[in-house]
Amino acid sequence: MASTVSAPTTHGELSELPTMAFGTCKVGFGKCEFLRNASPTDVDEGEVEAAILGAVAAGYRFFDCAQFYMNEAAVGRALQKSGLPRSQYFLGSKVWPDNIYGGAEPVVAQLRRSIQDLQCGYLDVYLVHWPVPGESGKKPGKHVAAYKALEDFTRGVAGERGNGNEVLIQRLGVSNYRVADFEELTRSGLRVFPYCNQFEVSPDLCRERTIAYFHAKNVKIQAFRSLGSGRLVAGVAAEAQDRGAERQKRLQSGEQGSKNQNATERAGGESELSSGAGDGREEEGRVFSAVCDVLEELNRGGQSPRTAEDNAKSAAESNADRRITASQVLLRWALQRGFTVMPKSLSRVRQEENIAASDERCGWRLSDAQMARLNGLTTTTALARFQGQYEHCIVANTALEGSMKGKIAFTDIDLARTV
Numbered sequence: 001m002a003s004t005v006s007a008p009t010t011h012g013e014l015s016e017l018p019t020m021a022f023g024t025c026k027v028g029f030g031k032c033e034f035l036r037n038a039s040p041t042d043v044d045e046g047e048v049e050a051a052i053l054g055a056v057a058a059g060y061r062f063f064d065c066a067q068f069y070m071n072e073a074a075v076g077r078a079l080q081k082s083g084l085p086r087s088q089y090f091l092g093s094k095v096w097p098d099n100i101y102g103g104a105e106p107v108v109a110q111l112r113r114s115i116q117d118l119q120c121g122y123l124d125v126y127l128v129h130w131p132v133p134g135e136s137g138k139k140p141g142k143h144v145a146a147y148k149a150l151e152d153f154t155r156g157v158a159g160e161r162g163n164g165n166e167v168l169i170q171r172l173g174v175s176n177y178r179v180a181d182f183e184e185l186t187r188s189g190l191r192v193f194p195y196c197n198q199f200e201v202s203p204d205l206c207r208e209r210t211i212a213y214f215h216a217k218n219v220k221i222q223a224f225r226s227l228g229s230g231r232l233v234a235g236v237a238a239e240a241q242d243r244g245a246e247r248q249k250r251l252q253s254g255e256q257g258s259k260n261q262n263a264t265e266r267a268g269g270e271s272e273l274s275s276g277a278g279d280g281r282e283e284e285g286r287v288f289s290a291v292c293d294v295l296e297e298l299n300r301g302g303q304s305p306r307t308a309e310d311n312a313k314s315a316a317e318s319n320a321d322r323r324i325t326a327s328q329v330l331l332r333w334a335l336q337r338g339f340t341v342m343p344k345s346l347s348r349v350r351q352e353e354n355i356a357a358s359d360e361r362c363g364w365r366l367s368d369a370q371m372a373r374l375n376g377l378t379t380t381t382a383l384a385r386f387q388g389q390y391e392h393c394i395v396a397n398t399a400l401e402g403s404m405k406g407k408i409a410f411t412d413i414d415l416a417r418t419v
């Protein structure tokens with residue numbers, strides 16, 4: 001079996017969480033387009049078992065779970081089946097707004113439920129999934145009471161030398177918090193400083209001032225959707241295919257051309273871009289183009305990057321034929337920026353491909369120039385998606401559902417593309 005990614009070595013002592021986790025959202029719901037339309041009874045137990053056993057065999061030792069994913073019981077059964085001792089893997093989970101809105105009692109009940117479902121005894125990290133506000137904007141938000149209720153069960157506050165409660169949480173953190181939410185929480189007088197903030201980061205959504213703020217506070221950033229939920233990988237593959245076809249055409253006609261001609265066309269023209277004009281598709285084209293450029297450099301010779309599946313096939317014949325893929329460039333960029341990543345895949349080949357980009361396994365790094373090429377590409381579309389999702393989710397499944405549209409003041413620190 002390939003080496004694992006930061007398996008804990010000392011039972012009972014806190015060791016660093018691995019920076020490469022396995023995302024479990026939609027695992028068991030592969031056939032369902034939107035998780036919010038699914039019910040817990042729809043979970044495909046076989047799909048969960050195959051994904052988790054595959055991930056364990058591939059070397060993942062940190063699983064990002066949540067109440068909202070409706071699959072924790074199946075994940076727990078699969079982990080038991082894997083035979084891995086509890087001391088050899090890490091588990092994270094999150095409490096959803098319905099319970100946060102309900103107050104301390106349902107929040108703690110959900111914590112216990114997740115631990116029971118995951119059959120894990122304790123969670124290595126537990127997060128308040130969204131900063132649920134107070135009724136009609138009343139301060140403090142409901143997320144503050146939820147966090148404080150969870151502190152009672154967190155290492156440092158709970159335990160023999162603490163309040164006598166069982167230690168159910170090793171590290172307590174938050175997710176999808178804007179700076180203003182975080183400040184509201186920390187101003188309220190905490191006993192446990194938040195360990196992390198988990199939010200979306202990828203080259204097309206990199207909110208630099210928010211990131212700088214959390215780095216400065218020493219709050220770990222756990223980045224989700226590093227692959228743009230697969231959209232970025234697919235966009236880069238299409239770009240690479242276009243470039244390959246273009247090259248072929250030029251070869252046949254004996255023409256010379258700029259290697260980035262296609263990327264420029266996809267992005268809608270260089271002059272328009274550099275002046276900051278252009279629609280969302282042009283901006284997105286810039287992201288695909290930048291990843292493609294980096295891939296061509298890394299794979300020397302300008303060949304089209306291959307998919308994880310192609311790589312696996314060629315590697316069966318010769319390791320030298322294995323090439324770096326788009327997903328690996330996206331993951332390395334995030335890791336080298338200092339974020340934890342948590343790619344989700346139902347495919348064993350892609351699970352292997354993704355973990356091969358981890359710090360422990362990866363034999364290459366992006367250069368400073370390549371990192372710079374992937375920075376500063378945040379798109380207007382991604383920023384709007386972030387705002388819409390925030391407004392929707394902070395009150396999802398609560399009596400306030402739908403009431404926040406247009407009511408949140410997103411400031412420069414939330415939306416800035418540069419520091």
Ligand SMILES: NC(=O)c1ccc[n+]([C@@H]2O[C@H](COP(=O)([O-])OP(=O)(O)OC[C@H]3O[C@@H](n4cnc5c(N)ncnc54)[C@H](OP(=O)(O)O)[C@@H]3O)[C@@H](O)[C@H]2O)c1
Pocket residue numbers: 022023024025026064065129175176198199223224225226227228229230231233308327342343344345346347350351353354
């Ligand atoms: N805190 C939050 O609010 C929050 C929100 C969203 C997500 N998350 C966490 O972050 C995790 C990841 O987010 P995500 O699943 O939305 O996005 P993601 O990891 O960016 O992308 C997953 C998608 O990419 C595909 N994929 C994975 N590896 C690939 C590869 N090597 N090549 C090509 N395609 C690949 C997967 O398809 P296949 O499965 O078919 O391979 C899947 O459709 C979630 O599972 C969850 O744990 C947290």
